[in-house]
Amino acid sequence: MASNTSEINASAVDKDDLKIPLIDFGPFFTGTPSDKHAVALAITDAFKTSGFVYLKAHGIPPSVVSGVFASSARFFARPQSEKDSLGWTTPQSNRGYVAIGREKLMTVDETNGADTLRASAPDIKETMELGREGVEGLPNRWPDHLDDEGKDFKETMQSFFEMGKTLHKHIMQAIALGMNLPEHFFDESVNIGDNNLRLLHYPPVSKEVFKNNPNQVRAGEHSDYGSITLLFQDKHGGLQVRSPKGTFVDATPIADTIVVNAGDLLARWSNDTIKSTRHRVIQPPAPEGSENDDSDYPARYSIAYFCQPNNDQLIEALPGTFGEEVQVDKKYSAITSGDYLVQRLTATY
Numbered sequence: 001m002a003s004n005t006s007e008i009n010a011s012a013v014d015k016d017d018l019k020i021p022l023i024d025f026g027p028f029f030t031g032t033p034s035d036k037h038a039v040a041l042a043i044t045d046a047f048k049t050s051g052f053v054y055l056k057a058h059g060i061p062p063s064v065v066s067g068v069f070a071s072s073a074r075f076f077a078r079p080q081s082e083k084d085s086l087g088w089t090t091p092q093s094n095r096g097y098v099a100i101g102r103e104k105l106m107t108v109d110e111t112n113g114a115d116t117l118r119a120s121a122p123d124i125k126e127t128m129e130l131g132r133e134g135v136e137g138l139p140n141r142w143p144d145h146l147d148d149e150g151k152d153f154k155e156t157m158q159s160f161f162e163m164g165k166t167l168h169k170h171i172m173q174a175i176a177l178g179m180n181l182p183e184h185f186f187d188e189s190v191n192i193g194d195n196n197l198r199l200l201h202y203p204p205v206s207k208e209v210f211k212n213n214p215n216q217v218r219a220g221e222h223s224d225y226g227s228i229t230l231l232f233q234d235k236h237g238g239l240q241v242r243s244p245k246g247t248f249v250d251a252t253p254i255a256d257t258i259v260v261n262a263g264d265l266l267a268r269w270s271n272d273t274i275k276s277t278r279h280r281v282i283q284p285p286a287p288e289g290s291e292n293d294d295s296d297y298p299a300r301y302s303i304a305y306f307c308q309p310n311n312d313q314l315i316e317a318l319p320g321t322f323g324e325e326v327q328v329d330k331k332y333s334a335i336t337s338g339d340y341l342v343q344r345l346t347a348t349y
C-alpha cells in the first residue's frame with residue numbers, strides 16, 4: 001500500500017505553490033476497493049487544490065492517441081479553401097473549422113474588450129471543432145465527401161469521441177467518490193455526450209512575432225467552460241498554468257499521460273470547492289543553447305476534449321458543498337449546462 005500511495009502522488013509540476021500530481025488511474029479499474037478510493041481521493045484533492053492533474057493508464061491506448069494526432073495533422077495540411085468550406089457557424093452548433101484569429105481565448109473579466117484584444121494579439125492557432133453526432137439541425141462538418149482521407153478522419157474522430165465520453169464518465173466517478181457521493185452519482189448527468197472535441201494546430205511562428213509583441217500568445221489566458229477537459233499534448237510544450245503566486249508555470253508534456261483540468265461548470269457545480277484554473281499557451285521553451293537560433297518556433301498540435309454535462313442537466317451546488325454542516329451558502333443560481341456553454345462561447349467568438 002505504501003508504494004502504491006507514493007506512486008499515486010508522484011509530482012509532475014511543483015513550482016510557485018502550484019502542485020500538479022501525476023496519478024496512475026489504473027488501480028481505479030483493477031485495484032482493490034481501497035486502491036480505488038485512494039485514486040479517487042487523490043484526483044479530487046488535485047482538482048480542489050490546483051485544478052489540474054496528469055493521468056496515466058487512463059484507458060485510451062497510446063496507439064489510438066497517435067492515430068488521432070496523425071489524422072489531425074493531415075486535416076490541417078489541407079488547402080485553406082477546403083478547410084474554409086467546413087467553417088464554424090454558431091455557438092449553438094460549435095462545430096466546424098475555425099481559422100487563425102477567429103477565436104480569442106480570454107478571461108471572464110476581459111470579455112467586454114474582446115474585439116480590441118482579438119485585434120491586438122489574435123491567438124495564433126486554427127482548430128477543428130467536433131460535437132456529438134446525430135443532433136437535429138447541428139451536423140458535424142466532416143470532410144468525408146472530399147476524399148478517402150476525409151472518410152478516415154471521420155471514422156477516427158467518431159471513435160475517439162466515444163472513448164473521450166467513457167473517460168469522462170470514469171473521471172466523474174472518481175470525483176463522486178472523492179466528494180463522498182455514490183460512485184455512479186454523475187453517470188446519468190454525462191451519459192448523452194454533449195462534449196466538444198477540439199483539434200488544435202499552432203502553426204510555426206517566427207521568433208520575431210513574439211519578440212515584437214509582448215502580448216502575443218498562441219492561446220490567450222482562460223479557464224475552460226465545462227466539467228473537465230482531457231488534454232493531449234505533443235512533445236513541444238508551451239502550455240502554462242497560473243500559479244497561486246500569479247506566475248505562469250510550464251505544464252511540460254509527459255509521454256503517455258494526459259493533462260486533465262476542471263472547468264468553470266464543475267467549479268460552479270461544486271460550489272467552488274473544485275478549482276477551474278486559468279492557463280494559456282505560449283511559444284515552446286527554447287532548448288538550451290538555442291538562444292541565437294533564429295529559425296521559427298515549430299508547429300504544435302494538441303487535442304482538447306471538452307467534457308460537458310448533458311445539455312439539459314441543471315447545475316446547482318452538489319450535496320455536501322453547502323449548508324449548515326459546512327457553513328457555506330449556495331454561491332450560484334441554477335443554470336442548465338447547455339445554456340451556460342452558449343453564454344460563454346458567445347463571448348469569445
Ligand SMILES: O=C(O)CCC(=O)C(=O)O
Pocket residue numbers: 198200219224231233239279280281302303304
Ligand atoms: O493546446 C493546449 O495545450 C491547450 C488549449 C486550451 O487550453 C484550450 O483550447 O482550451
Ligand SMILES: [Fe+2]
Pocket residue numbers: 222223224229279
Ligand atoms: Fe483551455
